[in-house]
Amino acid sequence: MASFRKREKAGGSFSYTAYLRYKRKGKMVYTESETFPKKKLAEVWAAKREAQLSELGALERAISGLESNSMTVGELIDRYFVEVFPLKPWWRSKTDTLKQIKNSEFGQLAASTVKASDIITHCRKWNERSSSSTTMQHYIYIKGVFGVAAELLRCEVDYSQIDVAQRTMPKLGIISKAGS
Known part of the structure; x- marks a missing residue:
């Protein structure tokens, strides 16, 4: 499940960062994040990326860098x-x-x-x-x-x-x- 963080930039506008974190046996094995100007874009990216990583072997390839x-x-x-x-x-x-x-x-x-x-x-x-x-x-x-x-x-x-x-x-x- 993705988490999101809203940050105020110097000019007063906001950015939204989507975080994907995966743990195994209590240890963080993979993390990925992206920042977007709108929350909806962050949510869409997170959903797409989670779907990609849920495919058979995708998370393991991401972890190993392959x-x-x-x-x-x-x-x-x-x-x-x-x-x-x-x-x-x-x-x-x-x-x-x-x-x-x-x-x-x-x-x-x-x-x-x-x-x-x-x-x-x-x-x-x-x-x-x-x-x-x-x-x-x-x-x-x-x-x-x-x-x-x-x-x-x-x-x-x-x-x-x-x-x-x-x-x-x-x-x-x-x-x-x-x-x-």
């Missing part, structure tokens, strides 16, 4: 849709682009093992069909998903690989800003 290590980029994008969109809605074009990424070869890779070369390869393939500014959107959305992977989506990724790809792709003409 839950996040086997997630593909496509699964990570699915979690991004579920967890981030309710908090920060975006336009349909971003949804369409994320679905393209999810359904690509890049989407089948294990998220925890993604290297800069994988990102560059994905963007290079996309750039063959489109402009470098459109390919930049792919990169930006990948960066956005990976940027919240560890903290919000509970998937450990090597974010430094994003930065390496970003420094390399303009040199190869794969990405550029609009109008250049």
Whole structure:
């Protein structure tokens, strides 16, 4: 069962933190929490996460840390849709682009093992069909998903690989800003 805590922020608004705690033989074996601007969002997240953890073997994987290590980029994008969109809605074009990424070869890779070369390869393939500014959107959305992977989506990724790809792709003409 989840517990919730209401906290007043400096500006006078409130945030709500949902806590999930699991004990075995009186010892805490797993804890997880997320903070939201509205209590309803915290309740929805807690209910979804409790349902996920109630699936056969899910809690054990979460405890051992294996839950996040086997997630593909496509699964990570699915979690991004579920967890981030309710908090920060975006336009349909971003949804369409994320679905393209999810359904690509890049989407089948294990998220925890993604290297800069994988990102560059994905963007290079996309750039063959489109402009470098459109390919930049792919990169930006990948960066956005990976940027919240560890903290919000509970998937450990090597974010430094994003930065390496970003420094390399303009040199190869794969990405550029609009109008250049």
